[in-house]
Structure formats: structure tokens, C-alpha cells
Amino acid sequence: MTTLTPAGEKLLAAASTLFYRRGIRAVGVDLIAETAGTTKKTLYDRFGSKDALVALYLERRAAYWQGFLLDRMAGRTLVEVFDVLALWLADQDRGCAFVNAYAEIGGTDHPAEPVIRAEKEWMRAYLVDLARAAGLPDRLGIELHLLYEGATVMATAGGVPEAPALAKAAAERAVSACGSAPTSG
Amino acid sequence: MTTLTPAGEKLLAAASTLFYRRGIRAVGVDLIAETAGTTKKTLYDRFGSKDALVALYLERRAAYWQGFLLDRMAGRTLVEVFDVLALWLADQDRGCAFVNAYAEIGGTDHPAEPVIRAEKEWMRAYLVDLARAAGLPDRLGIELHLLYEGATVMATAGGVPEAPALAKAAAERAVSACGSAPTSG
DNA sequence: ACGTAACCACACCGGTCTGTATACTCGCAG
DNA sequence: CTGCGAGTATACAGACCGGTGTGGTTACGT
Known part of the structure; x- marks a missing residue:
């Protein structure tokens, strides 16, 4: 949650939208500066490099998604994460920003790579915790994460918008299978 | 299975490796031509544009993966697709080429987009058919596809190499849950 | 012998890429 | 009133981008 100057915030906001919608390499720093209504000089003064800006974009996005999820999940049950996902994907039509970023930078030593790994690990841990709180085994949380x-x-690359609903149905079956035979794993 | 000239094949082979390892936008046509030991002129004479080359790369890769899968699945059971996946990912360490390509070109009118959709649909249909042949409901095939x-x-962006094995365990539970209550869906 | 497909070598085009440099204005705190 | 951080505007560097054009060399089928 780094504090940025006003121009820095405008740059990060513009970069976030552009990176998500068009991809990282498809967006140049000139376009980011112009969209933000500021200059490339300010971009480099604030962030140092495009790579650092990319890493910050993903960090902010992870925080935003996690806040969205925790807020919408208040008072809901485990399998309803898939309802929240469907809600999220209705707006975010380019899929998972972290998977997309990994497609472009994976295998290099890009500063954003640990941010990607951390986001996936956070989601995994969240679902495992939720399963545990419901008296269900950890492996069920892991399974739900794969779904x-x-x-x-x-829902995105596959062009199957009902995928979250299908995953929810599968998750419900997995949960009830656990309930009927709780110590079988 | 378009027939290409020898130089065309060399170009497509070089492009395939480079696109998969480094991403599509990260690889220029100059590098492709140089890696193939030929020239940019020949590239454009054979393929017309970089976009067309990208589409052909994905078509060939889909055919290669499908051949690999069908070959390794001979005489095996439904859930063993995850063993084949683990085998495949041992070599292909940059994940799904189609998901990666969609990250870079999704939402545009790129000629490779239908190729991506078709590959996902093929895999979905394959697993549904396999489930059906085993006397299991279609929805199980769809669930296995999500897993x-x-x-x-x-296994790739998440940095969890054992993910296919975890998915296999989840798939086995889903199958046995079906067996014990076959007409509950 | 002739046409043609395939290929190579190389130069060129306009544009864009990340990143740096120069020079100036403004507001504010010591 | 002075010094500094933040900002603007603009020009530049050197490389690379996708794509085209020219010219010359093989090899092959008719």
C-alpha cells in the first residue's frame, strides 16, 4: 500500500486498465503517460522502470481482488466463492490478470513473478482455511482452488461463461461427498 | 496439416519454439527468420503475416498435443489423463500455449482466437466422451476438464508442480462419488 | 530451352520501444 | 528567501517493430 503522489496514482490507474485490457507488452510507456494526462518523465521519476510499474500494478490488483472477495463472502458459505467469481468475471472480461501476466513474463527474472506466485498461494490458502473452518479436509480446499x-x-479463453456455475456444482458434490464419508481421505 | 516448403517448415518450427518459450509479442519476425536460418522475405512469402504464422503455430501445437494425449491414453482409464498431463508438463514448462496466447491476443480479432477456443472445446469434448464411455454422466467429464x-x-503460474497429481486425486473421488450414487445428478 | 517456384542477401520504410536529458514552473517548509 | 520535491513540456538516443522491394541464384517440370 505504497503512498504515491497524485500524478503517480494517475499513472498507476491508467497503466492498470491498459495492462489488463491489452496486455503488458502491447502497452508502451508513452501511451500510459498520455492516458494518465502526464508525462513519461514523471513515470520514470516515480516508478524507475516499466517492470517496476508492472509489479506494482499486480500488487494493487491482488489487494483489490482480495478486498472484493472478502467483502462479498461475508456471511456466505464455502462453495459460494464461485458466485463471487462469476460476479467478478462479469466485469473483468479478460480473465485472470496474474495468469495473463505470467504468460508474458514467466520464466524470466521479472520483478512481478513473485507477485503472481503470491497471489495464487493466497487464494489457495484462503480456500483451505475456509474448508478447515467448515470442518472439511484441507484437500477439499485445494480441490476447490483447482476448480x-x-x-x-x-470462462475467458474457453468462451464458456457458465464455467463458474459448473464449478460450483462440482464443488457442491465434492463437499457432500466429504460429508457422507468425512474421514475417508 | 498444410504442406509447407522446407524453408517454411524451418520457419514454423523456429517460431513455435520461440513463441512458446518467450511469448508472441516478445518475438520479432527478424529473430524467427534468423533462428530458422532463412530470411524475413521467405517468411512473408510463405505465411503472409506474423498473425497468420501465430495461428498456424497454435494449430500445429493443438494437433501435436492431441496426438500425444491419444497415444499415451491408449489402454488407460479416464482419470489417468492427469498422469499424461504431468508427463507433458515435465517438458512443456511454460504452461498452456493456448491460455498464454489468449492472454496476449484475447479480445482482438486475431486469426488465432478461434484456434484457441477450438482447442479448449476439443479437450472438453474428449473428456466428456471418455466419461460417457465409462458409463459416467457428462457433467463428470466437464468437471474433470475444469480440474x-x-x-x-x-503447475506453471502457481509454481505447484504436484498440481496434476492433486487433480487426479480429486478426479478419483469425483468418479467414486458418481459410482456410489450414479443417478443423483 | 523456357518458365516458374523457392530461396537467399540485403536494403529500406514509417513507426514504436524503453529510457534519458534539458529546461522550466509551481507550492511549500525551514 | 531560499531550497527542494513534484510537476510539465519536449527533444533525443539507439534499438527494434512488422512489412516491402530489388535483384540474383538454384532446381525442376514441360
């Missing part, structure tokens, strides 16, 4: 990632991919 | 996509993401 969650699969649903995100299929 | 498959989730496992691919987590």
Missing part, C-alpha cells in the same frame, strides 16, 4: 482456476480459464 | 485446466495453471 476455481479452471473455471476462470474456461 | 485439468486448473492443474495446468497451478
Whole structure:
């Protein structure tokens, strides 16, 4: 939650929208500065490099998504994460920003790579915690995470908008299978 | 299975490796031509544009993966697709080429977009057919597809190499839950 | 012998890429 | 009133981008 100057915030906001919608390499720093209504000089004064700006974009986005999820999940049950996902994907039509970023920078030593890993690990831990709180085994949280990632991919790249609903149905079956045989794993 | 000239094949082979390892936008046509030991002129004579080359790269890769899968699945059972996936990912360490390509070109009118959709649909249909042949409901095949996509993401962007094995365990539970209550859906 | 497909070598085009430099204005705190 | 951080505007560097054009060299089928 780094504090930025006003021009810095405008740059980060413009970069976030552009990176998500068009991809990282497809967006140049000139376009970011122009969209933000400021200059490239200010961009480099604030962020140092495009790579650092990319890392910050992903950090902010992770925080935003996590806030969105925790807010919408208040008072809801485990499998309803897929309802929240469907809600999220209705606006975010380019899929998972972290998977997309990994597609462009994966395998390099880009500063954003640990941010990507951390976001996936956060989501995994969140679902495992939720399962545990419901008296269900950890492996069920992990399974739900796989369904969650699969649903995100299929809803976007796969062109199957009902994927989150399908994943929810699968998750419900997995949960009830656990309930009827709780110590079988 | 378009027939290409020898130089065309060399170009497509070089492009395939480079696109997969580094991403599409990160690789220029000059580098492709140089890596193939030929010239940019020949590239444009054979393929017309970089976009067309990208589409052909994905078509060939889909055919290669499908051949690999069908070959390794001979005589195996439904859930063993995850073993084949683990085998595949041992070599292909940059994840799903189609998800990665969608991250870079999704939302545009790029000629490769239908190729991406078709590959996801093929895999979905394959798993549904396999489920059906085993006397299991279609929805189980769809569920396994979600687990498959989730496992691919987590094994690469998520940095969890055991993801296919976790997905296989989840798939086995889903299958046995079906067996014990076959007409509950 | 002739046409043609395939290929190579190389130069060129306008544009864009990340990143740096120069020079100036403004508001504010010591 | 002075010094500084933040901002603007603009020009530049050197490389790379996708794509085109010219000219010359093989090899092959008719």
C-alpha cells in the first residue's frame, strides 16, 4: 500500500486498465503517460522502470481482488466463492490478470513473478482455511482452488461463461461427498 | 496439416519454439527468420503475416498435443489423463500455449482466437466422451476438464508442480462419488 | 530451352520501444 | 528567501517493430 503522489496514482490507474485490457507488452510507456494526462518523465521519476510499474500494478490488483472477495463472502458459505467469481468475471472480461501476466513474463527474472506466485498461494490458502473452518479436509480446499482456476480459464479463453456455475456444482458434490464419508481421505 | 516448403517448415518450427518459450509479442519476425536460418522475405512469402504464422503455430501445437494425449491414453482409464498431463508438463514448462496466447491476443480479432477456443472445446469434448464411455454422466467429464485446466495453471503460474497429481486425486473421488450414487445428478 | 517456384542477401520504410536529458514552473517548509 | 520535491513540456538516443522491394541464384517440370 505504497503512498504515491497524485500524478503517480494517475499513472498507476491508467497503466492498470491498459495492462489488463491489452496486455503488458502491447502497452508502451508513452501511451500510459498520455492516458494518465502526464508525462513519461514523471513515470520514470516515480516508478524507475516499466517492470517496476508492472509489479506494482499486480500488487494493487491482488489487494483489490482480495478486498472484493472478502467483502462479498461475508456471511456466505464455502462453495459460494464461485458466485463471487462469476460476479467478478462479469466485469473483468479478460480473465485472470496474474495468469495473463505470467504468460508474458514467466520464466524470466521479472520483478512481478513473485507477485503472481503470491497471489495464487493466497487464494489457495484462503480456500483451505475456509474448508478447515467448515470442518472439511484441507484437500477439499485445494480441490476447490483447482476448480476455481479452471473455471476462470474456461470462462475467458474457453468462451464458456457458465464455467463458474459448473464449478460450483462440482464443488457442491465434492463437499457432500466429504460429508457422507468425512474421514475417508 | 498444410504442406509447407522446407524453408517454411524451418520457419514454423523456429517460431513455435520461440513463441512458446518467450511469448508472441516478445518475438520479432527478424529473430524467427534468423533462428530458422532463412530470411524475413521467405517468411512473408510463405505465411503472409506474423498473425497468420501465430495461428498456424497454435494449430500445429493443438494437433501435436492431441496426438500425444491419444497415444499415451491408449489402454488407460479416464482419470489417468492427469498422469499424461504431468508427463507433458515435465517438458512443456511454460504452461498452456493456448491460455498464454489468449492472454496476449484475447479480445482482438486475431486469426488465432478461434484456434484457441477450438482447442479448449476439443479437450472438453474428449473428456466428456471418455466419461460417457465409462458409463459416467457428462457433467463428470466437464468437471474433470475444469480440474485439468486448473492443474495446468497451478503447475506453471502457481509454481505447484504436484498440481496434476492433486487433480487426479480429486478426479478419483469425483468418479467414486458418481459410482456410489450414479443417478443423483 | 523456357518458365516458374523457392530461396537467399540485403536494403529500406514509417513507426514504436524503453529510457534519458534539458529546461522550466509551481507550492511549500525551514 | 531560499531550497527542494513534484510537476510539465519536449527533444533525443539507439534499438527494434512488422512489412516491402530489388535483384540474383538454384532446381525442376514441360
